[in-house]
Amino acid sequence: MQTSTEILLAPGDILYREGDPNECAYVIETGEIVLYSEATGRRVDCERRGAGSIVGELSILTGQPRAVTVEAVTPCRIFRIPADQILNRFERLDPVLRACIETSISFTGTFTRQLRGDGAEAPFAPSTLRNSDDLLDELRVEADILKGLEQGQFSMVYQPIVDMRDTSIVGAEALMRWEHPALGAVSPLRFIRVAEAMGSIGKLTEFALTEACTLLQQIERIPADTPGPYVSVNISGTEIAQGSLVDLVTMLVEVKGIRPGALRLEVTETALCHDRERAARNLARLRDLGCGLSIDDFGTGFSNLAYLKLLPLTALKIDRSFAADVADNLTSRSIVSMLLGLGRDLDVDIIAEGLETQRDVDAIRALDCVLAQGFFFHRPMPADRLLATLGAQPGRRAIRRIA
């Protein structure tokens, strides 16, 4: 049977012809095909491809008509990939890899034209990449992270998490900032991804945890009747399965003399799916130490609820895409209600992220959600401003800076 995504070919059938428009690419599920060109007036077989190979991708990426004809050699089952799927994936690719592929494609094109004798247009014109700015920035980011850390270009800011009933601050999320001397402020989304890919993320996490524990030390040294707010630090997916993270947290809690419960680690749902066994072992060690664990961006991943139930969770943070959409979108409202119910069953805090307006707040509060984080309440701020803000809170401990 032939479907819109699946094509069956008998030997000798043509998948597409040289010069045809470039609508999609294909993956050969079973069978064998041959690629040939008749550009020189006689048939030249270029290559045979078998199961698992992709075909037709080049003309999608170059935007040119098909450069070869593709014919089935044996009976074939072929899977169709629409052009926009290929192009979307290509755009999301690491800029360095994308530049490598663009350069190879450009070289192959020039070389083929020269072999055919139709390369006269501009055989030795310098080729330029579409996204060379991206490429250079990416390489700069990659090369400069560790140097930037040593030179004090990184800092932490803290965004309060509030109890919406009285807007008191119950905790704060630690967020990293990088002021690059040439690029200016680089988004953490960008440098964290690069640091994860090149293995320097451990150093950044160590910086974040050390800064957060120093802040907790400042908060906790002040005599008070009630426990102070907690600080929550983002942990990247590649690290949660590593024992060295738990060793570092254990050491910091001891050396800084902080209440372990005042430190929370934030991990995304997807991060916990990397290496479940080792992640679960580390989380159990952190629970024994007394640290909290929040699941970040909750609702965007594909958590196995049975697995979540086994984890020593303290909080679920509902992603901004749902939390800030409750006022306008019925589906988001149902999802948030469901997540709130889940939080009650698991007996954990539920924090709505990214609330920006009174409308967002009213809609979320109508669902009996109590904790929130968002620009409506506070923007991320430096440690000294957080300490001052905490000090100004009525009914809470007075925070004085300790030298």
Ligand code: C2E
């Ligand atoms: P995240 O963990 O989901 O952090 C929340 C992000 O939402 C922060 O962006 C925060 O500034 C932003 N935000 C908070 N309230 C609002 C709001 O009302 N509206 C909008 N539009 N945004 C709001 P930021 O600081 O740019 O961080 C982006 C992401 O980078 C974080 O997302 C986290 O995944 C990552 N990140 C930041 N710092 C660290 C870090 O120290 N370590 C690791 N591993 N990742 C970090």
Ligand code: CA
């Ligand atoms: Ca977070």
Ligand code: CA
């Ligand atoms: Ca989040």
